[in-house]
Amino acid sequence: MNASARPLTIAVTGLNATDNPGPGVPVLRSLRDGARPGERRIGLTYDALDPGVYARDLADRVFLLTYPSAGAHAFLDRLTSIHERAPLDVIIPTLDAELPLFIALEPQLRAMGIALFVPTAQQLELRGKAQLAALGRAAGIDVPETAVVASVEDIARVDGKVRYPLYVKGPYYGATLATCREEAIAAYYRALAAWGGPVILQARVRGEEVNLVGVGDGKGGLLGPVVMKKLALTDKGKGWAGVTIRHEALVDVAARFAAATRWRGPLEVEALRAGPTQYHVIEINPRFPAWVHLATGAGVDLPRVVVDLARGETPAALPPYEVGKLFVRISLDQVIDMRDFERIVTTGEIAHAATISASLRVRPETTS
Amino acid sequence: MSSRLADLAISDTGFIFDPGTGATFNVNATGLIALAALREGVDASDTGTLAARVRERFPAAPPDLGEHVSDFVRTLRQMGLVAASERTRS
Numbered sequence: 476m477n478a479s480a481r482p483l484t485i486a487v488t489g490l491n492a493t494d495n496p497g498p499g500v501p502v503l504r505s506l507r508d509g510a511r512p513g514e515r516r517i518g519l520t521y522d523a524l525d526p527g528v529y530a531r532d533l534a535d536r537v538f539l540l541t542y543p544s545a546g547a548h549a550f551l552d553r554l555t556s557i558h559e560r561a562p563l564d565v566i567i568p569t570l571d572a573e574l575p576l577f578i579a580l581e582p583q584l585r586a587m588g589i590a591l592f593v594p595t596a597q598q599l600e601l602r603g604k605a606q607l608a609a610l611g612r613a614a615g616i617d618v619p620e621t622a623v624v625a626s627v628e629d630i631a632r633v634d635g636k637v638r639y640p641l642y643v644k645g646p647y648y649g650a651t652l653a654t655c656r657e658e659a660i661a662a663y664y665r666a667l668a669a670w671g672g673p674v675i676l677q678a679r680v681r682g683e684e685v686n687l688v689g690v691g692d693g694k695g696g697l698l699g700p701v702v703m704k705k706l707a708l709t710d711k712g713k714g715w716a717g718v719t720i721r722h723e724a725l726v727d728v729a730a731r732f733a734a735a736t737r738w739r740g741p742l743e744v745e746a747l748r749a750g751p752t753q754y755h756v757i758e759i760n761p762r763f764p765a766w767v768h769l770a771t772g773a774g775v776d777l778p779r780v781v782v783d784l785a786r787g788e789t790p791a792a793l794p795p796y797e798v799g800k801l802f803v804r805i806s807l808d809q810v811i812d813m814r815d816f817e818r819i820v821t822t823g824e825i826a827h828a829a830t831i832s833a834s835l836r837v838r839p840e841t842t843s
Numbered sequence: 844m845s846s847r848l849a850d851l852a853i854s855d856t857g858f859i860f861d862p863g864t865g866a867t868f869n870v871n872a873t874g875l876i877a878l879a880a881l882r883e884g885v886d887a888s889d890t891g892t893l894a895a896r897v898r899e900r901f902p903a904a905p906p907d908l909g910e911h912v913s914d915f916v917r918t919l920r921q922m923g924l925v926a927a928s929e930r931t932r933s
Binding site for chain 1: 850852860862863864865
């Protein structure tokens, strides 16, 4: 059977469905909702306790990955080993920190027959927190005043330009509100310790947070934009409930970004609405957000679009999304057999169909 | 009539969803009648007509019905659902 005729195997990273959830589980749920006959889903993750590892109905198999910090060589070795065990057709990376490595390895992965649909290194840099303000000026997108700092002395140099209160942000995740220079310095060291540099100071702007998810087609077009307003937040500011809303002004902002960068891959625009048509873009994430399954539920299956584009196919025409669709997240306990945990810890792999059969075999007999 | 008022999704139960902001509201049967009249084109400043619509359905409505309708329109205005320039005329 040739590669194009056999059923697809799609791998998805980021199964850390915690209170700061990675997007892997919702991406897998979207792919499951629209699964094609015979298609297989593979989970790729970094920690044996990532909750998505044990969600048996989402992925046929799950593999542990080598952390990106181990370097490109070790990372590619691990992907090659996984590819030998379960030949992959497409990988959808979902985490910011791993994306530079996947981008760098795209040619090697393509040579192995594994397709990605990710931005270029240059595109990734353009939307980085450190570059976002410059991109905003070039593309006519309103971005709060931002400064990149490389030292404590830099904070003293720029905090007259970006006035307090301001946010101190690491390159990937997290934002701490600082009301004075002392708080900014403390937050600077915390961000540096957690993620490394650069650290960004961003002026606080007020408004109602609205987010957009979509896919850039790599030619300047934006596919399937869906806008969501958060209705409930965790103490980390993560959306715990949200609703799709109609907002053409934000779609227009995202379309201008996609056109200016010729964005290739998924994206999330985080914005604050200051008026009916006025937005401040606070971040553009180069990946799917954790709420992407809401878009699928509203009629726009964006992970499937990425699979099609990665394989060089034209995605099916996308319908307009349904406005007024809600998501409400749930926290639940998965009860796991120690054998499952043992498998993933000792072999770095778990095959759910086999595990279920095994657990049935070892179930103690009941007495009547 | 404002475009936001026209865009509202209003159910028979009085549950209202604003698709532009994600906000949800509840109104009672009286509010539903007033909203329906506004969406049919009755001017928000014409609270006399709005009150008459309510009284058609609820003949036993209290004598100060007009004030209640004015309060309701004021609330809609504060929420941006009725244009601020439309002043109440009773």
